[in-house]
Amino acid sequence: MDGGGPDRVVQRCAEHADDGGTILRLAPSGRSNADDRRQLVTSMQASSRCTGHTPREDTELFPKIKDVVSSHEYDAMAEDFEKKEHELFGADGFEKMTARVAALEQQMGIFDLNQFTPR
Structure with missing residues (x-):
């Protein structure tokens, strides 16, 4: 980048x-x-x-969030994210989108990650 x-x-x-x-x-x-x-x-x-x-965000940044915000702030952030998920995608939004992505991956022939894993 x-x-x-x-x-x-x-x-x-x-x-x-x-x-x-x-x-x-x-x-x-x-x-x-x-x-x-x-x-x-x-x-x-x-x-x-x-x-x-x-x-890098998943392995380094996000785990550090708990070190810089209080447990109350962390819980409030989690609640805000959950509300935004429901606002954008409805109830069970994450699960629905995960299933939708899996179906697209199957249509495109990229669902089986083993085909991309070096042996």
């Missing part, structure tokens, strides 16, 4: 905020329609670049 610090990361993610929607919209036709496939690949590549920092 190019330089620019946190502001640049936020800007790049904002630029690609709709990549997920584009991917969901084009996944069903991407195998049979060349134009849709090209746009699908472009959106997937952009999304991948935008989320390159995610593993």
Whole structure:
């Protein structure tokens, strides 16, 4: 990723905020329609670049949150995230979206992670 610090990361993610929607919209036709496939690949590549920092956040940043906020603040954040999930995706939103992504992965032939794991 190019330089620019946190502001640049936020800007790049904002630029690609709709990549997920584009991917969901084009996944069903991407195998049979060349134009849709090209746009699908472009959106997937952009999304991948935008989320390159995610593993570090998951392993380094998020565990440290408990060190810098009180347990009350942490619980309030969790509640806010849960409310936002329900607002965006309805009841059982995470579970529904996980199932939706799994179905798309199966349609695209990328569901079995073993095919991508070096032996």
